Amino acid sequence: MLVRIRSRDGNYRFELAPNADVADLVAKILDTTQDADPTSFTISNQPRGNEVLVSTLQGRTLESLGIKHGDLLFVGYQAKPAPSASTSQPEPPQSHPAAGDVAAKRPWEVVHEDPVDAFWRSRDGKIPRSRDTRFCKHGANAMCDYCMPLEPYDTAYHTEHNIKHLSYHAYLRKLAPKGSAATTSSAVLPPLEPPDYKVKVPCPTGHPSWPKGVCTACQPSAITLQSQPFRMVDHLEIASPDIIQRFLEAWRRTGLQRFGWLIGHYEPYEDVPMGVKAVVEAIHEPPQEGELDGLSLGIPWEDEPRIKELAKHASTPLTIVGYIFTDLVPEPDDRTKTQYRRHPQSFYLSCLEAIFAAHVQRQNPTASKSSTTGYFGSRMVTAVLTGTEEGGIDVAAYQVSEQACAMVEADMIEASVDPGIVRVKEEDRSEDSARYIPDVFFRYKNEYGLEVKKTAKPAFPVEYLIVNVSHGFPQDPKPLFQSAKTIENRPGLEDQSTQRLVNDLAKIHAPEILPGEGMTQRRRDLAALLSDWHLISFLGTTQLVSQEDMKTFLRAASSPQLLEDGSVLDSVITTESWQTLMTFTREMAPARPSGAAPTSAGPSMDEDIPAEYYEQIAREQAEAAAAGGAGAAGAAGGAPGIRICPHCTFENTHGGTDCEICGLPLQ
Numbered sequence: 297m298l299v300r301i302r303s304r305d306g307n308y309r310f311e312l313a314p315n316a317d318v319a320d321l322v323a324k325i326l327d328t329t330q331d332a333d334p335t336s337f338t339i340s341n342q343p344r345g346n347e348v349l350v351s352t353l354q355g356r357t358l359e360s361l362g363i364k365h366g367d368l369l370f371v372g373y374q375a376k377p378a379p380s381a382s383t384s385q386p387e388p389p390q391s392h393p394a395a396g397d398v399a400a401k402r403p404w405e406v407v408h409e410d411p412v413d414a415f416w417r418s419r420d421g422k423i424p425r426s427r428d429t430r431f432c433k434h435g436a437n438a439m440c441d442y443c444m445p446l447e448p449y450d451t452a453y454h455t456e457h458n459i460k461h462l463s464y465h466a467y468l469r470k471l472a473p474k475g476s477a478a479t480t481s482s483a484v485l486p487p488l489e490p491p492d493y494k495v496k497v498p499c500p501t502g503h504p505s506w507p508k509g510v511c512t513a514c515q516p517s518a519i520t521l522q523s524q525p526f527r528m529v530d531h532l533e534i535a536s537p538d539i540i541q542r543f544l545e546a547w548r549r550t551g552l553q554r555f556g557w558l559i560g561h562y563e564p565y566e567d568v569p570m571g572v573k574a575v576v577e578a579i580h581e582p583p584q585e586g587e588l589d590g591l592s593l594g595i596p597w598e599d600e601p602r603i604k605e606l607a608k609h610a611s612t613p614l615t616i617v618g619y620i621f622t623d624l625v626p627e628p629d630d631r632t633k634t635q636y637r638r639h640p641q642s643f644y645l646s647c648l649e650a651i652f653a654a655h656v657q658r659q660n661p662t663a664s665k666s667s668t669t670g671y672f673g674s675r676m677v678t679a680v681l682t683g684t685e686e687g688g689i690d691v692a693a694y695q696v697s698e699q700a701c702a703m704v705e706a707d708m709i710e711a712s713v714d715p716g717i718v719r720v721k722e723e724d725r726s727e728d729s730a731r732y733i734p735d736v737f738f739r740y741k742n743e744y745g746l747e748v749k750k751t752a753k754p755a756f757p758v759e760y761l762i763v764n765v766s767h768g769f770p771q772d773p774k775p776l777f778q779s780a781k782t783i784e785n786r787p788g789l790e791d792q793s794t795q796r797l798v799n800d801l802a803k804i805h806a807p808e809i810l811p812g813e814g815m816t817q818r819r820r821d822l823a824a825l826l827s828d829w830h831l832i833s834f835l836g837t838t839q840l841v842s843q844e845d846m847k848t849f850l851r852a853a854s855s856p857q858l859l860e861d862g863s864v865l866d867s868v869i870t871t872e873s874w875q876t877l878m879t880f881t882r883e884m885a886p887a888r889p890s891g892a893a894p895t896s897a898g899p900s901m902d903e904d905i906p907a908e909y910y911e912q913i914a915r916e917q918a919e920a921a922a923a924g925g926a927g928a929a930g931a932a933g934g935a936p937g938i939r940i941c942p943h944c945t946f947e948n949t950h951g952g953t954d955c956e957i958c959g960l961p962l963q
Contacts, residue, residue, distance in 0.1 A: 297314055298513075302370050303370075307485055314502070329373070333375065339370070404486045404666065404667060404669075407663045409663050419570075448570045449569070459569075466569050486665065490671070490672055493516045523760070529675045530565050530571040531568070534767070535776065539775070543622075550586065551588060553621065555621040561575055561617070581784055581785050591621070606832075634683030637683060645694055646758070647711040651700075656676050662674055720756070778827040781831065799885065809869060815860065826853050832846070845874070852868045
């Protein structure tokens with residue numbers, strides 16, 4: 297049964313069996329206090345009077361004391377006496393609960409929220425209004441009902457500005473207005489409690505647990521599906537259109553669907569009262585198998601801990617804010633256009649995608665001081681790249697509701713053949729996979745415009761689980777990363793390799809760049825090369841850069857001053873790992889033979905270039921010399937479409953700006 301307690305430390309609820317000893321109740325109350333004297337505990341069924349010393353009730357059960365389910369008891373006690381100053385013996389450590397013990401008892405008091413939550417908690421969030429020229433009759437420094445600021449949850453304001461959902465902090469302010477007696481009291485409980493649709497095990501009344509038995513005390517209440525009034529994220533902002541274009545390039549070249557994790561951070565969103573937006577700075581693509589109509593990937597992915605830890609050390613700390621996937625099919629008649637597949641007559645998120653989103657959100661909860669568990673909801677956003685009605689490509693962003701996450705956690709729902717319909721599972725009383733399914737209902741308007749309540753068994757529309765999130769691009773893009781040259785896990789398209797990295801560094805003569813120089817063109821080229829999330833992530837797998845230096849590399853790569861401030865680049869090239877990388881580059885980079893033609897045994901040969909090429913070059917140079925240099929002159933200036941590399945002297949006949957052999961720029 298449930299017993300409610302009110303003391304100087306706050307209001308609490310404990311689940312106890314009716315035959316539990318009163319000492320069990322005292323032990324639970326002691327857990328909520330810090331320095332109470334157990335011998336001074338009193339208990340009463342009234343706020344004042346009828347106090348009874350608990351020490352006189354030893355051996356009594358709660359049932360014998362007349363305590364029933366839902367009763368409210370008032371507890372009083374005296375604090376332990378302070379230790380005497382003359383006492384030389386230190387106080388036993390158990391008299392002061394450790395910080396970890398306090399955290400276990402009150403998780404909402406010690407949880408660390410995101411900086412955007414701290415920002416909104418420090419502000420009142422009210423919506424300012426200017427003076428109304430029609431109704432305001434007062435002076436410029438006065439205020440009335442027509443011009444006073446509105447609360448962030450004002451219904452009329454949201455309707456006028458077509459804002460469908462309250463922001464998370466506006467919803468909190470509606471539940472517990474700032475400055476009210478409830479919120480200023482230290483005894484208040486957090487207003488949020490995550491929904492739970494599972495049977496309580498064990499049951500507070502003491503009967504055998506489900507599936508052997510169930511009662512009103514342990515079974516979940518009936519569920520009425522409804523549109524969630526708030527959303528954890530109000531807007532998805534892509535820092536630059538190039539991020540989406542680079543992600544789409546794999547689909548354009550192969551026709552296979554792609555998936556990626558959104559790397560970014562959270563910021564205040566001023567277009568919604570007390571709003572929060574997720575800003576995407578990069579898309580990290582995990583190992584996956586793309587198909588024409590779907591894809592396969594592993595969850596959790598092997599590299600996830602490393603990527604999350606690395607992202608924390610950017611100049612603006614980053615995290616995974618969501619995921620994105622493509623659902624693109626070209627039109628059969630015009631392959632330059634895409635099919636319009638997600639619309640009001642079809643679906644926006646399929647049932648399978650909604651259930652997957654619920655799994656991801658459950659695994660990434662949001663720290664909250666307003667929840668009894670210290671966590672509530674999730675800010676993971678689901679983004680879809682899909683076709684528009686005009687045949688173009690656009691982004692759509694969603695979340696799923698807390699009801700959806702709770703139903704997935706309770707193993708209540710599953711996908712159906714129809715993408716717009718979610719099936720409610722059958723109840724299972726087997727010992728191995730016991731599943732209790734409470735009554736589930738949803739409301740809708742019938743053909744007469746009347747609101748009707750209908751059972752959700754065996755299925756219900758997936759729209760009841762979806763929360764819309766707006767999206768867009770900034771007018772003045774300022775992404776943290778300026779480049780995305782080679783993206784990970786695209787085998788056959790963009791193969792990341794140490795040799796490719798070495799070639800890129802050799803092209804800009806990176807080993808010759810020294811600290812303290814001005815921002816020369818070579819230093820700008822190096823800064824642009826390093827300002828790449830995918831490159832920095834790849835460096836972490838090469839064993840060439842230490843873990844500590846990886847933090848320096850990422851901070852510099854994500855710095856807004858990287859291309860202008862030479863000291864930012866100096867922080868990288870003065871590290872020990874950079875010197876190791878440059879040594880590796882000198883040894884692995886393609887050689888630059890000059891003078892005599894290199895031989896197969898020459899020290900300047902590149903091991904990656906077959907010896908036959910050098911022999912061919914030597915023969916051609918010998919023939920040119922015998923002809924008095926005419927052949928070389930003709931190859932250099934007369935033969936159309938032929939360019940000789942000044943480094944390895946190989947003739948490049950297929951166009952392009954880089955040598956086909958050594959990869960260095962042609963002149």
